[in-house]
Amino acid sequence: xxxxxxxxxxxxxxxxxxxxxxxxxxxxxxxxxxxxxxxxxxxxxxxxxxxxxxxxxxxxxxxxxxxxxxxxxxxxxxxxxxxxxxxxxxxxxxxxxxxxxxxxxxxxxxxxxxxxxxxxxxxxxxxxxxxxxxxxxxxxxxxxxxxxxxxxxxxxxxxxxxxxxxxxxxxxxxxxxxxxxxxx
Numbered sequence: 001x002x003x004x005x006x007x008x009x010x011x012x013x014x015x016x017x018x019x020x021x022x023x024x025x026x027x028x029x030x031x032x033x034x035x036x037x038x039x040x041x042x043x044x045x046x047x048x049x050x051x052x053x054x055x056x057x058x059x060x061x062x063x064x065x066x067x068x069x070x071x072x073x074x075x076x077x078x079x080x081x082x083x084x085x086x087x088x089x090x091x092x093x094x095x096x097x098x099x100x101x102x103x104x105x106x107x108x109x110x111x112x113x114x115x116x117x118x119x120x121x122x123x124x125x126x127x128x129x130x131x132x133x134x135x136x137x138x139x140x141x142x143x144x145x146x147x148x149x150x151x152x153x154x155x156x157x158x159x160x161x162x163x164x165x166x167x168x169x170x171x172x173x174x175x176x177x178x179x180x181x182x183x184x
Contacts, residue, residue, distance in 0.1 A: 049176075049179050051078075051172065052078070054172070054175040054176065054179060055077075055078040055079050055080065055175075056080065056081070057081070058079065058081060058100050058101065058171070058175040058178070059081045059083075059098050059099045059100050059101075060074060060079055060081060060082040060083070060099065060100070060101045060102075060103070060171060061082075061083055061084075061085065061095055061096065061098075061099035061101070061102045061103070062082070062083070062084040062085070062102075062103045062105075063084075063085055063086075063087060063088060063102065063103065063104045063105060063109050063110075063119070063122065064084060064086070064103075064105040064108070064109065065086050065087060065105065065107075065108035065109055066105075066108070067084070068084060068105075068160075069164070070164050070167045071083075071084045073164045073167070073168070074167065074168060074171060077168055079168075079171060083095060083099075086109070087108075087109045087110065087111070087112065088109075088110075088113075088122070089112050089113070090113075091113070091125055091126060091129050096126065096130070097130075099133065100133060100134065100174075100175065100178050101133070101134045101136070101171060101174050101175065101178070102123075102126055102133055102134070102135050102136070103136045103137075103138055103167075104119045104122055104123040104126070104135065104136070104137050104138070104154075105119050105137075105138060105139060105160070106118065106119040106120055106137060106138070106139035106141070107119060107139060107140075107141065109122060110122030110123075113125065119137060119139070120137065123135050123137045123153075123154050124153050124154070127153045127154055127155070128153070132178075132181075134155045134156075134174040134177070134178065135153075135154045135155050136154065136155060136156045136157070136158055136170065136174075137154045137156075137157050137158075138157070138158040138159065138160045138162075139159070139160055140159075140160040140161060155174070156170060156174075158170065
């Protein structure tokens with residue numbers, strides 16, 4: 001049996017079909033790389049990352065001693081990697097390290113590490129320790145020193161009673177910035 005007959009025989013067709021299938025199925029993976037929980041698409045097909053990818057791979061942490069409905073709203077919107085913790089006892093907390101965006105309440109958190117400044121001190125220290133992370137400070141109270149030097153270092157300040165949509169917009173904006181800068 002010569003090569004032409006073998007190629008067109010049942011075994012030859014099956015073998016060639018398998019080779020074609022193998023190369024087609026593995027060719028698409030060449031452009032995608034997972035780096036620090038984000039999918040980087042190195043192919044030229046996807047110039048802009050989709051919101052679904054950002055939602056899947058962006059870790060959002062709220063540090064608040066009270067329950068906060070925005071956490072549930074973000075999860076319902078598709079930001080599945082959103083967590084709420086009561087406080088952190090160390091700047092090296094695993095959830096802090098994993099988070100890309102951290103929301104810190106002004107009151108009731110950070111008391112162990114920053115008893116005088118509470119959330120403001122915690123947010124400032126987190127930004128100094130992790131400059132690549134987006135740190136947002138928020139509060140329900142309007143009182144306080146808005147000109148506190150430590151407030152100047154955070155990425156954003158937001159009223160706790162702001163429309164939930166503002167939190168969603170901010171998360172999307174920061175997730176895109178983090179991805180675009182490669183700090184993921």
